[in-house]
Amino acid sequence: MPIWLNGVLANNAVAEFNLNDKGLLLGYGVFDTALVIADKVAYREAHLEKLTKSCAALSLPVASSFLSEMMEKAAKDLPLGVIRITVTGGVGPRGMAFSPEAKPNVIVSASPIAATIFCPEIRLVLTPLRRNESSFTARIKTLNYLDAIMAVTEARQKSFDDALFLNTAGHVACSSTANLFMIRDGCLITPPVSDGILAGIMRANILRFAKSRDIPVEERSIGYEELLEADDIFLTNSLRLISQVTHLGEVALPRRSAALMALLESMVFDEINYSRSQ
Structure with a gap:
């Protein structure tokens, strides 16, 4: 399962990550999951819009163009699968309040799925x-x-x-x-x-x-x-x-x-x- 951290492909899903990230410590962040069929994200624009608005609601400064680029990269060579994009609060001063200096981390993963996932009882x-x-x-x-x-x-x-x-x-x-x-x-x-x-x-x-x-x-x-x-x-x-x-x-x-x-x-x-x- 390929995983990217801030656009860089992680080696065996292992990457350097600051343990003071507010996503890890406080759950401050957002995510989205989307279906991929034949290298294409189903309802791509709707997912991109939802994730971009969620980031804005939490004051997470992430460019929609970068999220779009990562969607395309993660969906490549995936006949049937799922991608997940997670945007964390990043590292900031200790405490609950969001810091405008914090730089969010963007984690993207892609996984194959079986068609049995569709329409279960x-x-x-x-x-x-x-x-x-x-x-x-x-x-x-x-x-x-x-x-x-x-x-x-x-x-x-x-x-x-x-x-x-x-x-x-x-x-x-x-x-x-x-x-x-x-x-x-x-x-x-x-x-x-x-x-x-x-x-x-x-x-x-x-x-x-x-x-x-x-x-x-x-x-x-x-x-x-x-x-x-x-x-x-x-x-x-x-x-x-x-x-x-x-x-x-x-x-x-x-x-x-x-x-x-x-x-x-x-x-x-x-x-x-x-x-x-x-």
């Missing part, structure tokens, strides 16, 4: 941890992922695949790494950003696809009990794409929207120019 279980809808970290992919790590670890110990988060108001938010949609009577319903979710790229694509096909959509708060009455539930992110939820806790979902699910999946694969027979 998911068994989801509710976590007692809550998504803080007022938190800065709810809206940006920062390096602070402890809640997600603990929740998904507990879920897998219980033989589930992922964890479902509610927010502090008791509304459905998201899974550990994905946005959530429910289908009810042919309508797509997804929590609003104000309920503490990350506005994911694949989520935006699904909303765009629905609009293009006149599929009804509602962005509104969802209660857990309402979720149990859904015709279907699915998760979206940039790597799994669309993942149908088969179970919510011990409740098996009815999965009554096969045609709509198939349509959304086919629209995604058509747009990223990938055949599932590959």
Whole structure:
């Protein structure tokens, strides 16, 4: 797995790194992961825009042109894979405050993946941890992922695949790494950003696809009990794409929207120019 630190390829993933980096000590930094198909980053411009805005939100002075260059370099010679770009807070004076003198570190990795990552069926279980809808970290992919790590670890110990988060108001938010949609009577319903979710790229694509096909959509708060009455539930992110939820806790979902699910999946694969027979 090739890894670059500030544009320089690391030898066997080993590079000199200042241990006073605020990304390491305080989790001050952001990241983005993107799918690569045939040396091309899927939804490249959307990923670049999101990462650039995240850096700006944390006052991390990284040129968008450099991030773009690294995306291209990491995707080269990767038939099917994933790239991750991490931007740390860099080294600055001791303390919590960000220093304008700090120089961020940019770490880029590229890894091959198998096509089995796409559209898996998911068994989801509710976590007692809550998504803080007022938190800065709810809206940006920062390096602070402890809640997600603990929740998904507990879920897998219980033989589930992922964890479902509610927010502090008791509304459905998201899974550990994905946005959530429910289908009810042919309508797509997804929590609003104000309920503490990350506005994911694949989520935006699904909303765009629905609009293009006149599929009804509602962005509104969802209660857990309402979720149990859904015709279907699915998760979206940039790597799994669309993942149908088969179970919510011990409740098996009815999965009554096969045609709509198939349509959304086919629209995604058509747009990223990938055949599932590959």
